[in-house]
Amino acid sequence: MATRLPETDVVMLGVGLVGSIVGRELTRAGLEVVGLERGEPRYTVPDFQGPAMHDELRYSIRTSLMMDTAKETYTFRNNAEQTALPIRRIQGFLPGMGLGGSAVHWNGQTWRFHDSDLRMRTLATERYGKDFLGPEYTFQDWDVSYSELEPYYDRFEYLLGIAGKAGNLRGRKVPGGNVLEEPRARDYPTRPMKEPYGSAMFRKAAEGLGYHPFPAPSANMSEPYTNPEGVTLNTCMFCGYCERYGCEHFAKSSPQTVVLPVLLKDPKFKLRTHCQVQRIDLDSSGRTATGVTYVDAQGREFEQPAKLVVVGLFALNNVRMMLLSKIGAPYDPSSGNGVVGRNYTYQTTSGVQVFYDESVNINPFMRSGACGTVIADFVADNFDHAKLGFLGGAYIGEVLTHGRPIEFHPTPPGTPSWGSAWKKAVVRHYNHTTVVNVHGSSIATRYNYLDLDPTYKDAWGQPLMRMTFDFPENDLKMSAYVTERAAEIAKAMGGKQTAGGPRRRPYTVTQYQSTHNTGGTIMGAERSTSALNRYCQSWDVPNVFVIGASNFPQNASYNPTDTVGALAYWAADAIVNKYVKSPGPLVS
Amino acid sequence: MAKDDASAPTNLSRRRLFQAAGAAGVAAALPAGTAQAQQRASATAYVFFNPAESAFIEAAVARLIPKDETGPGALEAGVPNYIDKQLGGAWGAGERLYRSGPWQQGVPSQGYQLPFTPSELFRTAIRAINEKTKFSKLPQKEQDAFLDSLQKGREDLGGVPSNVFFESLLQVTIEGFFSDPAYGGNRDMLAWKMIGFPGAYADFYEYVDKHNVAYTAPPTSLAQDARGWIHVHVVRKGS
Numbered sequence: 166m167a168t169r170l171p172e173t174d175v176v177m178l179g180v181g182l183v184g185s186i187v188g189r190e191l192t193r194a195g196l197e198v199v200g201l202e203r204g205e206p207r208y209t210v211p212d213f214q215g216p217a218m219h220d221e222l223r224y225s226i227r228t229s230l231m232m233d234t235a236k237e238t239y240t241f242r243n244n245a246e247q248t249a250l251p252i253r254r255i256q257g258f259l260p261g262m263g264l265g266g267s268a269v270h271w272n273g274q275t276w277r278f279h280d281s282d283l284r285m286r287t288l289a290t291e292r293y294g295k296d297f298l299g300p301e302y303t304f305q306d307w308d309v310s311y312s313e314l315e316p317y318y319d320r321f322e323y324l325l326g327i328a329g330k331a332g333n334l335r336g337r338k339v340p341g342g343n344v345l346e347e348p349r350a351r352d353y354p355t356r357p358m359k360e361p362y363g364s365a366m367f368r369k370a371a372e373g374l375g376y377h378p379f380p381a382p383s384a385n386m387s388e389p390y391t392n393p394e395g396v397t398l399n400t401c402m403f404c405g406y407c408e409r410y411g412c413e414h415f416a417k418s419s420p421q422t423v424v425l426p427v428l429l430k431d432p433k434f435k436l437r438t439h440c441q442v443q444r445i446d447l448d449s450s451g452r453t454a455t456g457v458t459y460v461d462a463q464g465r466e467f468e469q470p471a472k473l474v475v476v477g478l479f480a481l482n483n484v485r486m487m488l489l490s491k492i493g494a495p496y497d498p499s500s501g502n503g504v505v506g507r508n509y510t511y512q513t514t515s516g517v518q519v520f521y522d523e524s525v526n527i528n529p530f531m532r533s534g535a536c537g538t539v540i541a542d543f544v545a546d547n548f549d550h551a552k553l554g555f556l557g558g559a560y561i562g563e564v565l566t567h568g569r570p571i572e573f574h575p576t577p578p579g580t581p582s583w584g585s586a587w588k589k590a591v592v593r594h595y596n597h598t599t600v601v602n603v604h605g606s607s608i609a610t611r612y613n614y615l616d617l618d619p620t621y622k623d624a625w626g627q628p629l630m631r632m633t634f635d636f637p638e639n640d641l642k643m644s645a646y647v648t649e650r651a652a653e654i655a656k657a658m659g660g661k662q663t664a665g666g667p668r669r670r671p672y673t674v675t676q677y678q679s680t681h682n683t684g685g686t687i688m689g690a691e692r693s694t695s696a697l698n699r700y701c702q703s704w705d706v707p708n709v710f711v712i713g714a715s716n717f718p719q720n721a722s723y724n725p726t727d728t729v730g731a732l733a734y735w736a737a738d739a740i741v742n743k744y745v746k747s748p749g750p751l752v753s
Numbered sequence: 754m755a756k757d758d759a760s761a762p763t764n765l766s767r768r769r770l771f772q773a774a775g776a777a778g779v780a781a782a783l784p785a786g787t788a789q790a791q792q793r794a795s796a797t798a799y800v801f802f803n804p805a806e807s808a809f810i811e812a813a814v815a816r817l818i819p820k821d822e823t824g825p826g827a828l829e830a831g832v833p834n835y836i837d838k839q840l841g842g843a844w845g846a847g848e849r850l851y852r853s854g855p856w857q858q859g860v861p862s863q864g865y866q867l868p869f870t871p872s873e874l875f876r877t878a879i880r881a882i883n884e885k886t887k888f889s890k891l892p893q894k895e896q897d898a899f900l901d902s903l904q905k906g907r908e909d910l911g912g913v914p915s916n917v918f919f920e921s922l923l924q925v926t927i928e929g930f931f932s933d934p935a936y937g938g939n940r941d942m943l944a945w946k947m948i949g950f951p952g953a954y955a956d957f958y959e960y961v962d963k964h965n966v967a968y969t970a971p972p973t974s975l976a977q978d979a980r981g982w983i984h985v986h987v988v989r990k991g992s
Contacts, residue, residue, distance in 0.1 A: 215953065215955050216953040216955070216973065216975050217975060219952070219953035219954075219955060219975065220933055220935075220953070220975055221931070221932060221933070222928060222932040222933065222936055226928060226932075227844060227848070227849070228849065233849055234849050234850065234851045235847070235848070235849050235850060235851060235852065238851045241862075241863055242859075242863065243860070243862055247859065247860065247863075248857065248859065250857065250859045250863045250864075250866055251851045251853070252851070252863075252864060253850055253851040253852070253864065253865050253866065254849065254850055254851070254864065254865055255849075256864065257864075359958075359961050359962040360962060361961050361962070361964075362964035362965055365964060400958065401958075402955055402956040402957065402958045403956075403957040403958055403960075403961045404954075404955040404956065404957065405957070406955075413955070414955075525965060526965050526966060526967050526968070528957075528960070528961075528966065528968055530950060530951055530957070531957035531960055531961045531968070532961075536961075568950060569950075570931040570944070570945070570948060570950050571927060571928055571931045571932060574927075574931070574948070582904075582923065583816075583817045583818070583900070583923055583926075584816065584817065584819065584897065585819045585821045587818075588818050588819065588821065588823055588826070589821070589822075589823050591948065592823045592824075592947055592948055595948035595949065595950070596948065596949045620855065621853060622853065671860070671862045672862060673861065673862035673864075674862065674863065674864050675861070675862070675864040675865075
């Protein structure tokens with residue numbers, strides 16, 4: 166029997182990036198917020214300090230900061246003909262666990278999407294015609310345009326102190342910045358990071374081929390920065406332990422380093438850790454949430470009543486929470502009906518290695534998670550797709566994030582995987598190799614989706630979520646085209662040899678590609694094709710808001726975090742200035 | 754190509770010495786501790802492996818990452834000790850491994866789908882191998898051919914497909930070679946020195962934009978004290 170707790174204004178599911186920002190905005194507006202976090206409380210001091218943090222085995226290989234897959238995981242299959250099996254050891258993508266969520270162990274690559282991503286159906290139809298892609302592709306508009314989101318991107322980037330160089334200031338092109346980006350109201354809050362050697366060679370090669378290289382926007386600090394919350398970040402030391410690690414230097418923007426120090430002092434915010442939310446509770450009409458039921462570390466069940474429920478879990482878990490709570494119709498791929506679980510998308514990545522002479526010291530260990538040089542010439546709709554037969558694109562860049570040797574020990578093609586020949590190749594190439602990354606979009610199809618697994622359960626007896634995914638034909642074509650461009654740049658970078666190729670099927674969960682799982686609780690203009698309206702509010706239960714990369718109707722060329730942060734501010738603004746004044750559906 | 758060696762702590766990197774010198778030169782370039790390391794490679798006190806198992810593991814890792822002209826191999830680095838401690842510890846017992854059934858074999862893209870924990874997997878597979886061959890007594894060429902057959906084959910090793918076992922063995926061997934010496938392999942950081950990886954060291958702000966710098970400072974371990982001694986949790990008396 167659950168213990169019923171006193172009612173709060175808002176219960177926040179997950180205290181990661183979204184929970185910290187929305188918690189701050191709602192408490193600032195005077196609301197009482199309870200934040201429920203499944204993992205542990207953890208802080209820069211003492212939890213992320215060196216030298217213990219610089220342990221590749223513990224953090225990269227044994228994934229200590231990630232979801233504990235002994236207790237909960239996902240099941241996976243490439244298509245509906247297969248039986249989904251549990252991902253018994255998480256490798257292909259890395260959901261975080263604990264205070265700060267995945268924004269503790271992220272790299273810090275912070276990108277704005279294009280209007281052609283947000284209004285993809287409308288703009289692609291205008292430019293390429295209605296039937297450019299087949300009917301199996303279910304990409305659609307977000308019902309939010311870039312110009313509407315711009316002030317929220319701006320706010321998020323100034324919270325984080327992003328290091329970068331604007332290339333488009335209110336329509337004025339600025340050489341050296343990303344001249345192909347959407348217009349921004351003002352420049353980045355901090356100057357770009359230093360350019361490592363490999364990035365400099367990429368810049369030269371890309372310029373020589375007529376492209377427009379610029380420094381990647383980074384949440385690793387180029388200089389000290391005090392954000393509008395009054396929290397100060399330090400300069401990044403390029404230690405090479407960023408993704409999969411917490412930052413010991415207060416130099417990577419994360420909830421702990423940009424907003425939690427303020428939020429956790431606010432008496433209106435109550436953090437509860439080790440709380441596993443089982444479901445959002447609904448009243449008998451099924452149209453109003455009454456709060457949530459969670460289980461604490463001792464297995465005690467609690468009911469936390471709330472006037473408003475905000476879901477800010479890892480993207481896949483947002484979808485699962487909606488399915489477990491029976492909010493919104495589950496998506497059915499055979500009919501195409503239903504909305505929750507619809508348009509699950511991912512990220513289409515590839516890479517080209519450049520092997521140099523021993524006279525070239527790449528020093529891969531002198532890096533940060535987001536420093537590097539990039540081109541956007543093949544991003545989104547920055548290039549004409551009419552003759553290419555696909556939509557979407559990718560950025561190409563030298564964004565080597567580390568040189569940790571269990572994960573990074575490149576060898577040229579044809580090298581055996583063990584023995585003396587392998588060892589000699591590792592010693593020969595370790596410090597003399599870089600990688601040109603291709604980070605590409607993922608289009609929605611009718612066949613890639615999320616639902617509850619019929620067989621496997623978590624440690625609390627709840628069904629795991631089932632992922633059904635393989636790379637769509639459109640994205641394989643995109644990857645082939647853009648990876649070929651990347652290979653041309655790589656060949657011009659002065660190495661002895663290059664190696665790499667496009668993404669191929671099948672998608673496999675045993676090899677890390679990206680943590681960017683997107684879609685499943687998508688936003689949109691129509692309740693028949695989206696789970697949420699443009700304010701991230703459930704169409705079915707208006708006092709439930711869901712915020713995260715699960716809101717993306719399809720995934721863009723760029724990394725998702727900037728857009729997740731912008732949506733957090735966008736939704737919080739709608740809650741404070743629209744919903745609280747007049748609770749009910751914000752879109753009828 | 755711009756050179757900026759003058760900005761590095763010393764002018765000649767240890768890595769370059771490795772590359773320039775032959776095997777004798779390598780030994781000369783290593784800190785004094787490494788010569789001891791090579792001698793005591795098999796003097797590890799195993800807490801998980803029985804003698805038949807450790808004989809196989811020591812022989813196998815010596816072929817996966819052999820001692821050669823580039824320097825010491827996995828055996829000299831103490832990788833069997835690393836594997837022993839991993840299999841005897843939380844990871845070997847299935848830490849972070851989802852272990853609920855039903856069990857069925859899917860397609861490779863679905864990943865590991867056996868009911869074995871890592872310690873069960875190693876124990877089961879090595880028992881089956883030791884029943885069919887005296888691996889540690891074979892000539893190197895035959896050892897390599899046998900390892901190759903494990904990697905490429907699907908032979909049933911007491912319930913473990915041989916390729917699954919091989920991939921696990923290779924993975925932990927690479928882990929033990931390149932992980933911090935605190936975990937019992939990579940003795941005296943010899944694998945890091947071989948490739949020029951600085952280990953746990955944390956500050957390259959002044960170097961990152963000095964392009965093509967030959968970074969030569971010695972690596973740093975998590976388990977290093979102020980005198981530079983590396984404290985590893987298993988120390989056998991007299992070693």
